[in-house]
Amino acid sequence: MGKILKMLGDILFALSINLYNQRCLNKIVEKGTRPVVETSDDELIPRPEIIERLKKIFQPCKSQSSYHMVCGEHGTGKTTLIKIASNEVGCGVIYVDIPANLEELGEAFGRAINFASVDHVSLLGRLMDKPKISEWGSAIRALDYASEVYKAKHDKPMVIVYDNISHLVHKNPDILDILQDNAKHSADDRKYITVFVSSEGSVPRRMQLIEIGDLTEEESMDYLVKKRGIKNIKDAEKIYGLVGGRIVDLKNVADDFCAGKSFEVVKQDILMEVEDKLRTANLLKNYQHYEVGKHVMNVLLRSKELSRIAYEEFFNEPAEAHEILEANIFSYHPEKNIVTFQSRSVEFYVKNIFY
Ligand SMILES: Nc1ncnc2c1ncn2[C@@H]1O[C@H](COP(=O)(O)OP(=O)(O)OP(=O)(O)O)[C@@H](O)[C@H]1O
Ligand SMILES: [Mg+2]
Incomplete structure (x- = not known):
């Protein structure tokens, strides 16, 4: 008798967490996750054309049925631009950062959508003789439901952004397959639009592509001279000649240069x-x-x-x-x-x- 009561208690607890999570999630989708942008405003080079392209993707029309891939080499500024655009759009944009350690995938989803631990929920699965429901799996199912609530209210699909999917490409292509299948089906059903962000060049052809490349020479010089205070134009030109407009390299070289390293030492490194x-x-x-x-x-x-x-x-x-x-x-x-x-x-x- 005691055992049965405990089981019932556990089931009720699991259900109430589910309800609680679903309510939180609906609120978050309404507001958007609004991820923090790490780069400070005074160091930021605005890239308005790319931001506008991204914002169009983040505000899909009612009948939108495609999904997207934002790609570009390491350090071209994908994450920064994606975060800025998703903050500017806000409503209906969920940003999920896929961690390098895939054991933390459930946590990453939890953080993105403010989920309470769903460990207890898996008890329900065990009781019903189902295999253990993984945390990220239940988060995806919850997102699926939230997308229906959002669609019913706004008459357009919400958007889920998966950053750093390169972490899945080699380590766990099965999860990537699941996410891609979901992306296809939910786009076909006009439920939600998925945006993958990757530094891998090889992508399935059926996705709509946006490639984020290097800064132009003018943007790079602006960054070095105006944003990073390298006043000697000749030094800035030498740095641009060495690393071009790859923002992560410009940043690292500018950091070293401003910390007193000579150009020759930076170049050797x-x-x-x-x-x-x-x-x-x-x-x-x-x-x-x-x-x-x-x-x-x-x-x-x-x-x-x-x-x-x-x-x-x-x-x-x-x-x-x-x-x-x-x-x-x-x-x-x-x-x-x-x-x-x-x-x-x-x-x-x-x-x-x-x-
Ligand atoms: N528009 C910008 N203006 C100034 N600094 C920037 C800009 N975009 C990115 N940065 C800086 O450049 C570095 C790399 O940017 P970010 O992490 O966005 O690149 P990424 O393409 O996402 O890299 P990865 O492929 O490794 O994920 C960061 O330190 C970021 O702060
Ligand atoms: Mg990134």
Whole structure:
């Protein structure tokens, strides 16, 4: 008797947490998660065209039936821009940061949608002889329900943004498959629109793509001179010549420079990092892919870009072409279907040291 009462108590507890969570979630969807933007306003380079494109995606029309991928190399500013745009839109935008440690996936969902622990809820699953319901799985189901409430009220779908899905690509493609299937079905049903954010070039073709690239020369110089106080234009030009408009590199070099490191020391550090990447990719002299890599680099130095097919034609094996493309020396741009150097610093190394 005592056992039965305890079980009933547990079931009621689980149900009340479910109800409580669902109410919290509906409120959050209404307001949007409004993730904190780490970059301070006085260091921020506004990128209004990209923000406008993102805001359009975050405000889908009633009949919107596609889902999206925002891609771009590491450190091009994807997360920052996504967070700014989702804050500006607010209502109906849920931002979920996929953690590097996938054990924390349930927590990440919990944080995004302010879920109370659903551990207890899994008891219900056990009692009903169902397999244990994972925390993130129940969060997704709850989101599904919240999207119906939102749609009924606003007559348009809400938006879920999954940042850093690259963490799933290699470690747990099964979860990525589930998220992608959900994205497709919910878009087909006009329930919610999913936006994936990734630094991996390979994406399913059926997604609508937005690629976030480097800052322009003017934006980069503005960042160095006006935002970071590097008053000597010649120094700023040298930094831009070395790392181009990759915002994360500009930031790191500006940090070092402002902390008193000389340009020469900063340059040596960057070139050593590139050399390490070439070593890991087996592209240095006497390494496995040196000869074929040299040919690709030679053409890229002259023409800046290659079509994907032209790039692949350098290789005897498609697997070799793919392996080298994964190694952060070259970069594939799905929106234009071209291959380039991965960054200005790689190009700088190849031009000044490799040859
Ligand atoms: N528009 C900007 N103006 C000034 N600083 C920026 C801007 N965008 C990004 N940054 C800074 O550059 C760094 C990299 O930005 P962010 O993390 O947004 O890039 P990311 O593309 O998401 O990187 P990753 O691929 O590693 O996730 C951060 O330190 C961020 O504060
Ligand atoms: Mg990011």
